[in-house]
Amino acid sequence: MSQTSLNSVSFAISGSGGAGVMTAGEILLMAAAKAGYYGLQTRSVGPQIRGGEAASLMRLATFPVHVHADAFHILFAVDWLNFDRFSGEIDLAEGAIVITGKDSGELPEKVAQTASDVIRLPLHDLLKETKGRVNMLAAGIIGRLTGLPEDALADAIARRFASKGNALVEISTATMRTGYAQGEKLLNHEQRLAPPEPRNGERWIINGNEAAGLGALTAGVKFAAAYPITPATEILEWLSPALTGAGGMLIQAEDELASINMIIGASFGGAPALTATSGPGLALMAEGLGLAAAAEIPVTVIDVQRGGPSTGIPTKSEQTDLDIALCGMHGEAPHLVLAATSVADCIRTTAWAVHLSERLQAPAIMLSDQMMGQMKTIMPRPDLPDLKAERETVASCGEEDYARYALTNSGVSPMALPGTPGCMYTADGLEHDERAIPSTRVEDHAAQLKKRWRKLADFDYGNAWADISGEGPLAVITWGSTAGAVEEASREAEEAGIRVRTIVLRLLSPPQKAKLEAALEGVETLLILENSFSGQFARYLRSFFTLPENVRTFHHPGPRPVTAREVLEAIREAAS
Amino acid sequence: MSQTSLNSVSFAISGSGGAGVMTAGEILLMAAAKAGYYGLQTRSVGPQIRGGEAASLMRLATFPVHVHADAFHILFAVDWLNFDRFSGEIDLAEGAIVITGKDSGELPEKVAQTASDVIRLPLHDLLKETKGRVNMLAAGIIGRLTGLPEDALADAIARRFASKGNALVEISTATMRTGYAQGEKLLNHEQRLAPPEPRNGERWIINGNEAAGLGALTAGVKFAAAYPITPATEILEWLSPALTGAGGMLIQAEDELASINMIIGASFGGAPALTATSGPGLALMAEGLGLAAAAEIPVTVIDVQRGGPSTGIPTKSEQTDLDIALCGMHGEAPHLVLAATSVADCIRTTAWAVHLSERLQAPAIMLSDQMMGQMKTIMPRPDLPDLKAERETVASCGEEDYARYALTNSGVSPMALPGTPGCMYTADGLEHDERAIPSTRVEDHAAQLKKRWRKLADFDYGNAWADISGEGPLAVITWGSTAGAVEEASREAEEAGIRVRTIVLRLLSPPQKAKLEAALEGVETLLILENSFSGQFARYLRSFFTLPENVRTFHHPGPRPVTAREVLEAIREAAS
Amino acid sequence: MTEQIRKPADYKSAIKPIWCPGCGDYGVLSAITKAFAKLRLEPENTAVVSGIGCAARIPAYINAYGFHGLHGRALPIATGLKLARPDLTVLAMGGDGDMYSIGGNHFMHACRRNVDITLLVMDNRIYGMTKGQPSPTTEPDFPTHLYPDGTHLQPLNALAIALVAGANFVARTFSGDPNGLAEDIAMAINHPGFSVIEILSPCVTFRPEQRDWKHQVQRNVLTPAASVAEALQVVTTGPELATGVIWKGDRPPYEGPGEKAGIALDRLLEGFAA
Amino acid sequence: MTEQIRKPADYKSAIKPIWCPGCGDYGVLSAITKAFAKLRLEPENTAVVSGIGCAARIPAYINAYGFHGLHGRALPIATGLKLARPDLTVLAMGGDGDMYSIGGNHFMHACRRNVDITLLVMDNRIYGMTKGQPSPTTEPDFPTHLYPDGTHLQPLNALAIALVAGANFVARTFSGDPNGLAEDIAMAINHPGFSVIEILSPCVTFRPEQRDWKHQVQRNVLTPAASVAEALQVVTTGPELATGVIWKGDRPPYEGPGEKAGIALDRLLEGFAA
């Protein structure tokens, strides 16, 4: 067992037919947080709405983690039904142990080939006494093997099932204890975590969707309209009561065409407004986004990417809405595209998207993905960002006609909100002159196209456009949830003596040409990493920037995320 | 007067309030065709539905022309009302004459500055005798000045007004003759065309929209569904009775979401199917196009580009839907993007789009634009292309389950049409395995993504992917209607001793990397030309291809097209 | 501020309409300004939202805040605006294609949602702006370039849809009677919830025979029905060129999910505590 | 070919449904196969088209040609298919969200267009697939995560919309009665033009109380009305859990613009001659 494995342990709990593997994972995550560890949990589910096969994919660690490890040390499989549906997402580590039922049948080939130890337990018998469920047994066994305190597990169970009554808490706790005791007998298979750093301050368990909702709320969003879609729905479900609580509201629209146009209407009225969706919904919003760009109405769209094309794989992750986010509108409709880089960053980048959108009177698309959107993560309670919606408005107008689309220095024209006396104008998606009057003139078109472009292009976005670290002639660049793997791999590369410059873009559009090219100075080899089949990010970089001579790309499609091991290998190759 | 002006004469007829300037232009075009000349006509109109200011922009020549000249030799302005709305589109040539009414008022500044002669005629008085309309007077005067035979004009009038009764024909002819006689008195201002080449074979007057409809029809399209939109509507209006006549039909859908999905349904049933739209409609079709890509249903979408973003400038041209056509879908949805290069080419490229779409079971977007879509052009009667819709189908299935999405060598899987016994399957936009069963598996996703990509990428598209001519270290590359200006400028450059390699792309996606890079071999400077504000085409080239060291771009937005003079200047600069 | 008395002309903007001479929409514009004057609306607290089409050009001609949005999407914009800014008087407007064809879903759902918005549909039974294609209300035998033999389709009974979907005020009016129209518009604005006014507004260019509506329309013969069922009876079997108020409902307007649905930030943040 | 006699089971595909145990959609699937057997449909000449949702998963489970398209867009696909391939028997199907929310415009226009298609809407008054958001038919006080206090919105009376928009056959049925349902489906398929069957199909996961429908539904109490007006009366004021055929119209189905609208290629080409 390597040292790393003690600072970080990964395991999967799988089962079919409502075995409750997600709940087991949650309990373990809560217990780990209580005990002072960091960690994360994602889920891999089949197409069934309820029941069906599912796997809880977990990582616990002594340091903050943003991404799964390359492979799992423990696989607890309640059964093997349809296991092949997600076996492609579960690679076992060398020396991994597999725990399963005595009579769960033959191991799937891939598992049989890679597992180093298979432990078959009489699961049924073990549950006889407490009459509990197998998932609590699993929580107990894995809790023991990873070295979580039994009390922390009991505490997690009590909190998790508090609303469901004492009886369930008691049965579940007893079953967990049976498991914990059982784990004791397997201590030669222990994957014990090193003791945690002393915990300072509060910890949160939050996923990217909740974080995005929180970011929107703190930035001052007051109106949301949306149509449910996996994997973005949690944003809406978190935001709806939250917005109402804050004196705003969320409206479930009849479709995505309505949602984007509703938020345009609300924003025209002055309310910072937002919607959240996934690929198919974003496609339906393209026309509305173009209107927001042309009429200069700030709106923010959160796109939680999922497997595509078309309906694709709604429950799984991929980074393939970059193309449509950047280039999905007809005509030339300059807009902002941002991407969160981690679960925690969803708070900040969403708030920044709202802030910039309002500041620049342009639509903003904030890209998240299923991986970070639905990944539950333990993190220190974050400071909420001080990025607010602040729009340049006019207080009143004089005799002169109000020039809604005035060609100001910055390109941003102060907006008159309805209610402002004397400034009445008609916002328009038709080309128009400065006073918002429709125009087909060459000169007006050129002037307004340029204005809409330069207000974004010339704005000073400060340092947050990218997270940059490290030095040296080899640079690794990525975006979105893949950042987690890149950061981890870069750290390991440095440890292995390979110097790596790491660049994670947060602001994708307008492209920060001068800044990125400066960041690439001295770089000989650029390694581009992303979770897509065709390399959309690489094409984006090629089209907007002058890149170093030597460009390498590494990408593969979801649902498998790009892992730190893959990144490390790519770094090694690029460095050699 | 330069030699060129005798081989090509350009003039504009403008007026407001239903002066009939378009009809005057048509008569002149018909007469020119009759007389053996080539020529073209576009219109510049204001926002009014009817009446309002309008200009008929004309070019007549002794050789085939695909683009307006840089400037106009004659401007016949019935009045100057709202002339500034399109003055940006009408540059006067050196030595240009302006003909207008005695009391039409002051000349607009731009006109006054550039006109070398202003002829004020007593238009009212001239019409007294025949009681005809001023547009026929204009036709007569311009006909005389450009040297069109009076009989050809009379013949055109007779044909144009045939359905409107003899009286109108007679009045109009008489008025034209008054004008012709009046022209006689202005012969020192003559802009006489050189005698035409002897005319061999029939000539057509056709615009790009009709040509696209014809291309679709000859390729075997049987079903169309569409929603009206400027400037694509003429395609539908031409196609609807034509399809019905050919045993098919066109359905006006309730919206563009319906049109794209209706043609997907028809095509699933085996009917080659098509829709036509413009930017806003294309935006609404993005989700449907993704479905067609995922479910591998051939459909063709003609996008007649107009000024954008949003509702933009519906009646004017621009090349700015390239981004959305190439990258407007979420996930990765490989599809075909083609662009017609001239009015005549709309026939061939539309047919090719239909052919390829059917052959490769993928959606095809064929890009046209308002400029060529609505440009009436005189051309030799074309041979209809032999590009038919031919789909690989299966005749029946045996015991084995039919694998709709089989991983064949070519990536194209023979399709079972409903009615085929034993092959029942469910087409799906969810990711699926070879048998079309929904799957979330890593392996199936990777395999199907790859299949959909390689069936397009590996196909041999032959030579039609681009029109290439010329040699030398300077290459000029463009696409769409800008090709006309580029070809003309290259010819002039060659005449001026500058060697130019000209590349006009017809197949934009999948990008023909090897072929284009071969075509660029030996090129030191590449000049990229397009009619867009931001340079979408240049970005496309950068992202997909390795370009020569020295890349220059020239682009400006519509409604002003890129002219041959601009291209020539850019060539001179690039060559110097 | 002392209340300012405004004449109808004060509600006209300086922009000259692009409409054809004789277009019915001039009458609608005039009626809107009369209704605004009658209600003494403050231009700055009034917003008119439209889609795309000849009819949809109206906002720019009115002295109020306006939004000329996308074809078919006026109602979502108006909905977002009114919910976010309940203090404003919000109208939506557009043509029969805008509202019943591409915008049909929003029309149906806006009726159901019953936000306090007044919708004016200028029905000319044709697509004017795109030069003469059939709309959902075009008669089945009317010939167009697209369908030289007519559509063979039953026209959509949009007011029946409005009633069934839940509109709270329904009227049919005629642009040739700007005074009557103005009264109806004023009444609709005053009526809480979602109001639908179908305005027979001739397209003299592509439906020149509609000029004759001025003789055919039975003005103001309808009166509010006692029940939705009765109102349905009127719009399904009554004469189609009869005008008047057809329905006045008493459903409370929708203003959002309501306070009870809210959760305070503190409590939400507690939910994250590990 | 000699006609093959097929049992309902022969119309089931080999694919196992992803539905929750107890979901009403199992009953619908079973009824469809019974109806197909009854009508002796040839699987290869039958096509079932759906959108996205739990209900919309059905096509893959049926032994016929199928299309599992986009959320809300089943009807346009079915329309294109039927018009291009009038020889096929075409059904469209999906849930209440699919057909009445995002697909509402196509629903309304399909009723109006009256193409010979049979539409089955599995109404569970909830979004099942996305885990429990309100649909247009959800009761105003039903609490969800999005609206803990309910939507406060009047449910859409979709059958009334169907009647008003022009559907040629309208019925309400219950998935708990697969035999009755099968008969209605068979009748709808046989009836020319656009048929709408609203199927009360419980979502046992997000609306467990709908299990009780089996006691509440008044089975087969409705009979075809004598007029649209009467049918409207039934769906607007009658009990909402009553099933039966509500309307059988006699509008001829739409099959396209018709031969008279056609122009031959020769004549079209002549038009280009200069």
Ligand SMILES: Cc1ncc(C[n+]2csc(CCOP(=O)(O)OP(=O)(O)O)c2C)c(N)n1
């Ligand atoms: C997405 C989209 N599709 C199509 C169009 C083209 N279009 C503009 S107005 C219009 C219809 C106009 O008809 P109607 O709404 O009845 O208004 P009218 O002009 O008759 O007043 C259409 C189809 C568009 N602007 N946007």
Ligand SMILES: Cc1ncc(C[n+]2csc(CCOP(=O)(O)OP(=O)(O)O)c2C)c(N)n1
């Ligand atoms: C464009 C788009 N928006 C949203 C979704 C997400 N989505 C999938 S199914 C569904 C609703 C399902 O409800 P319903 O149609 O009632 O079917 P049920 O699951 O209840 O049978 C939604 C919103 C989607 N797939 N596509």
Ligand code: SF4
């Ligand atoms: S085309 Fe018809 S609707 Fe449009 S402005 Fe002219 S008359 Fe009015």
Ligand code: SF4
């Ligand atoms: S969630 Fe509801 S509708 Fe979906 S399968 Fe389960 S019970 Fe059926």
Ligand SMILES: [Mg+2]
């Ligand atoms: Mg109209």
Ligand SMILES: [Mg+2]
């Ligand atoms: Mg449902």
